[in-house]
Amino acid sequence: MSRAGQGGTVEPATEASIDRAARVLLAGGLVALPTETVYGLGADAAQRDAVELIYATKGRPPGHPLIVHVPDVAQGRRWAQFDARAERLVAAFWPGPLTLVLPRAPAAPAWACGGQASIGLRCPSHPVARALLERFVALGGSGVAAPSANRFGRVSPTRAEHVVDDLGADAPLVLDGGAAEVGVESTIVDLTRGRAVLLRPGRIGRDALEAVLGEPVAERDDDAPRASGTLAAHYQPATPVELIDAGAIDARAASLGGDGVAVWSGTRPGHAVAHWEPAASDAAGREAALYEVLRRLDRLGLRRILVEAPPPGAQWAALRDRLERASHPG
Structure with missing residues (x-):
């Protein structure tokens, strides 16, 4: 698998470093990027080897689904099928800390979805993440798969130095965008079934979601699709x-x-x-x-x-x- 652009260097987010990071992604490498929630470990979601490199670097279990990050709804439509409920939610909360689980678009690769028929999509609001995604698309990319940039199950990183501390020699190029403003992962809402289901709570709460949807948002159940950050034991330091x-x-x-x-x-x-x-x-x-x-x-x-x-x-x-x-x- 390609390891283009590896080295664990932390770089200030400038036009030049963002351009370099976008090219690393297109070459099949990894980039750690700031978002408003936590720092993500990004790879080109359209390249299977690049996505597998995320799993290898994090020690993430195979099949545990990822979230694909896009700069806008137009790119999101390349990955997922949007219904009227999704349209209302993205109009209200994108860009921002909301992930929607939607039916996968026919052309979306299974490796970006954990092998499921659904896919998690997010449009982040952090200016560095947005600049990177926009540059990536301008160079010919589409979506960036980006779980948190830490070893699987451990504490998520909210600063650039946390990524290097956690991943060590496996750390990629890290774009430093300062401390994450929100500090916890995005709200995840499943829209693949007849009712909206809250898979993971986040900064955007149930009341806000229900106000936009005009309908109740149900609790997660046993039939819900697998989603990031929903295992019983997660976000754990070494100290109990x-x-x-x-x-x-x-x-x-x-x-x-x-x-x-x-x-x-x-x-x-x-x-x-x-x-x-x-x-x-x-x-x-x-x-x-x-x-x-x-x-x-x-x-x-x-x-x-x-x-x-x-x-x-x-x-x-x-x-x-x-x-x-x-x-x-x-």
Whole structure:
């Protein structure tokens, strides 16, 4: 498989580096690109060897589907079939942190879809991602498959340096677009069946989706297509994570021996711990900090990371989802 453009260099996102990155993609190589959610490990979705290189680099299980990134709806139509519901959602939320799972277009290759009859599509809003996708299309490309740029199952990268830290010698050219603004992966909605189904919560919440669709959005069920980031154990640092109610943190820290414990919570623990990381009071603030904080606490090499469970409420759904997966015993 081609490894054109490999080397693990982090480059500021300039017109020249974006052009180079687009040409690396066309040559069958990988590029790590910033998006508003997390950094993605991109490859030309139309080249089978390039897509397989994503799986090999991440250690991603074969058949685990990818999300194809496009600069606009016109390119999206080359990959998927849009119905009226999809048209309404993309008009409202693209470019942005929304992935739609749609019936695969007849010409779309199966290797970009995990072998399924459906495909995940997203149009990111980050200016560097958009510039790269537009240049890629101008040079003759169409869609870029781009899961998170980290080892499979581990903490997603929200900064360029996270990609190099995680992938090491396997890191490709990395375009530095600064810290990801949203900080958690996109909302995923399945539109392949009679009803819309929320496969993964994200910044765009159920209420916003239902307001645009004019119909309820159902919960994920056993018949849902496979989708990125929906395994029970995911987004995990090496240090075990426990999700715990705020009122139980002190007792749990004491039972573990506070000197081996890090805590991420809204208020300082009453029991002495090795490290306390203050958490924002709002959902968006905690989402933006989540993966950065998990990486930072993991580097401390302690026995346990205790994380305050988010309060109830729809605005906390994405954070709750990621933390439940990060703390799953898996």
